[in-house]
Amino acid sequence: MADENSENSRFNLLPEGCIANIISFTSPKDACTAAAVSVGLKSAAESDTVWERFLPPDYVEIVSGSSSPVAAYSTKKELFFSLCDSPLLVDGGKLSLRLDKSTGKKCYMLCSRQFQIAWGDNLMYWTWSSLPDSRFAEVAELQSVFWLGMRAIFQAELLSPNTNYAAYLVFKLMEDHEGLDCPSKASIKFVREKNGSVIEKVDKTISNVYIVPRVMGRRRRIRRTRGGLPGTTPNDRVSRVRSDGWLEIELGDFFICEGDKFDIQIDVSETKHLNWKRGLIIEGIELRPKEVS
Template sequence: MDEIHNGKSSPFQFLPEDCVSNIISLTSPQDACGASVISVGFKSASESDTVWEKFLPSDYKEIISNSLSPLNYATKKHLYFHLCHSPILINNGKLSFWISKSTGKKCYMLPARELCIAWKDTPRYWSWTSLPESRFPEVAELVDVCWLDIRGNMPTRLLSLKTNYAAYLVFKTTENSYGLEAVAKASVSFAAATTGTSSSSAETSDVFEPEGDSVYLKTPACAHDVRYGRRWRHMLPRRIRRPRTEDEIDGRVPRQRNDGWQELLLGEFLNDEGDGDIDIKVSETKILNWKRGLILEGIELRPKEEV
């Protein structure tokens, strides 16, 4: 390696390339990308498979072997950035998988079809359709229901260890949606391993008001008076609705994503040792509050620092 710093030779020029690669592999993907512009020698060392295999999840080979579509990559660096920017469907389409660009930690989305949704197989309440912008073949659209109960389950052994995760509901709303401004309850908790998440029975929901954090599937609005007109005698009171500000809302509201979907934070947890399962749910079960117009893609789990 022939790098020069302030007129002096770098001590790294005397190290074998594989030694420099091992050193860089102890840093981060960002550091490795930065090192590649230092010199020709550093570029070769920082782009080696030795470096980028360390940044990939330890079980990446098993994960990508379950991909619905074969992955073609020339180097481990190419694979790393492919998995950062292009989620893959694994386990016969029952999971979407990708990795964090900054840390290489594992991220997943459970599709709507694999969630436990009250009455999801009853066409009167839910319909199933496809959208070109969805990563899954099907999304669920809420037709009309008074009892909204959505639950997901994920074995924590699939997630990265020693990592703070956040769970999000990923969805859209239609133009004719209603009833989604009511407060709902969301929770994320550890539980013993379960046998699956595909049941559609409403019996999975509690009869009583669910517990958890207050969330809204649609930002609630409030009404206030305004006056309009060019002259006072033409000014008439008019009621209009505006979205509430964050200070006026006692709960979490959705935010718009770059991919066109919205996401709602359901909760957070530390995956310490990867033991047991994590249960995720959101419920709004006020019988007189009918709801429609929710298009559900799934529940996403990703490291808390990811935005």
């Protein structure tokens, strides 16, 4: 297409409704860019036509089924950004949901209370506490184990289709944490049931995660970068600080297609070194589109 400006000024002849329809096929980020182009484009870019399309198709059910209060809104754009900025508790508080503001895709966090945790039913090893800075009622606190194993299961149909998701363990360390600097294994599997028997489709994602970076030893400083530690491979991951103050570590990524129906089974374990480990607080595991912070 030739780049001849005068010819393209035909865009200015389009009624606002048509321009809004065009913008609704871009992305939330592109719509915000369009709003800065001109006064006329701003009016189109902020219309409900546009933001209705950026909201998930089931947003009405999501909002009405949530146990969190949703801030009052007068436009779909306001609702969109309120769902980006304030996660909603859904499914009886087991999950939290927010939207990714660049793409409008769904980001879910499963609360650690819903994990299957090895030794998780014995208070000598794991306890449950409520923290003021957690979105969930309770979070898991590791008192002491040598066998670290946890599993979270998400249903693929909850997620936005045609999206590359990454999974993140969201956690904190207690002052007296110990033994968490040996690599844990993270794996992501797709599991489906057919005729009563379980078929596992192992995804390629298996990585080493360093809940506490090994070279930091006792200094307990948290590295903000990923990879790059001596002797680590590109599949090795270290933690970084989130905007909500918790730490996170990437566990792997996977692609969700339209109509996918299976369980996404995410495991984090350290069962090789079997040293004593303590002082880990786990809020949950978050799934969100990759390449987005």
